[in-house]
Amino acid sequence: MLTVEGLSKRFGGFLAVNQVSFDVRAGEILGLIGPNGSGKSTTFNLIAGNLRPSSGSIRLDGREIAGESAHVVCHQGVGRTFQIPRPFRKLSLLENVTLAAFYGEAGRISRLDAERRAVEALGMVGLPSDAAASTAGLGAAALKKLELARALATKPKLLLADESLGGLDRAEMERAADMLLDIRNRLGITIIWVEHIMGVLMRVVDRVIVLDHGEKIFEGKPGAAAADPRVTEVYLGKAQA
């Protein structure tokens, strides 16, 4: 479904993503992990069109999307969440998600339909969908859910979930993982899940890719990742030290 080839991003003299290639198969949950600053969010920003690649190709169902604007990529069926939630604070929860439903379809649906879809998405993640509910006072977990609801409302076929579940407790993490699983199973949405803590992710993903300093150092089954010496060294070694 998604083919990334030789993707690189340079910030000044610094290579944040270095010649990364991978495939995403339709219907899978692909884990993208790596220590802090390894280039996971940057990879998402490149795919989603928030950043322009320095080089490389990104094909979605055969169509080149590298360098396209973010809204175009969204219309192609890629939804994304931001690692640090970016809600529209001046809008209610429902308006936040309605907007996503409406513009995610490039304005081809009516406002009423958009609202209906927004209510559905909010229900799916377990947020209140009455018109009065506001973003004020939402905690970290709820803001993550809002990110997810907004992304889902755009009707993606590929979801880029930049979770990095910092700020959530163990139970909330487990629920977030279940939710992603549920989204894939019930809606058939392919998911790339970014995370830097391995534990919760390993239970849910079909395959995993490990980044370190912008380079792909491993690709394979979650079980094999834990056994791979390079991964243990750069990743688990650090995380458990």
Next chain:
Amino acid sequence: MNLNHVLWAVGLAILIALPFLAPPYFLHLVIQILIWAFIYTAWSLMGRFGFVSFGHGAFLGVGAYVPALLWNYYGLTPWLGIPLGVAGAVLLAIVVGYPCFRRRVVGHYFALVTLALSQVVLLSLVAARDITGGSLGFTQKAVGHSWYALQFPEKGYFYVIAVLLWLAGLAAWRSIDRGIGREALEAISEDEDAAAAVGIDVMRQKMRVTIVSAALTAVGGAIYGQYVMYLNPETVSGIAVSLQIVFAAIAGGVYSLLGPSVGSLLTLSLTEGLRVWFGTDYIGAANTIYGILLVLCIIFMPQGIVGSLQGMRRRGAIAKPLVTLDRQSATRRPSSAAQ
């Protein structure tokens, strides 16, 4: 039928009765208030979303001068001249707006770019003095009562035009509210990356509201010119007018439909009142007091007069940031895409 409907009904009744009751001087004042209310409303279409333009003097100037010049030199009816002026203003808006939006020039930097724009138009008008009369101003050839020339010595006609214009401005505001455009622009003004991520074409939305705002402002300039039959670069273009627009709209309240109109009513009444009161004894005193009052108003009522009154009526319903000029203080934020 709630209080709002009653207020609207009373307001409209007063507007209809006015030309029959009011003395000519008073009517003259009301026409000006309405035309400027329209212009301030047009500015606020952008301003309410934090796109603070100091360039509207440019659109006003182009809108006013183009039909006037075409009329005097080519006898072209304002019915064609005004659309041409509007087209000119829109072109200007695109030429300046597109690169600004493309390169994410927002906040202070957007204000500066647009400030320069209004001054460029003023300086061009002054420089082309052989054609425009320069700083001495420009008087349209008067032909008496004429639909063709859009000239009416009787105030009643322009009164009706001004009322219709003003209502059209309010309708433009409402049309943004009615669709989903308000939410989209709010989202953009808060976070362009997040807005784009949910499929909003940020560039297109910003361009559209800018073009509408510039076009309406140009229409306002044209009607103002047809009404007073005298144009001066200082009064319809340049930094001074741009500031006048920004201050009056913010003082009245850019977040409320009637805010910019109240801004026009108050600033013009105040200017006139102070002028009459001080006469010619203390030249400058009126302007000083006017300036001080405006500053106090903006400091103590950051949501504008109308916004503050509404806030008192339903506490807590409006929760907007205090400083309106600076919602996105950072300029181009290429790095903000991360995280």
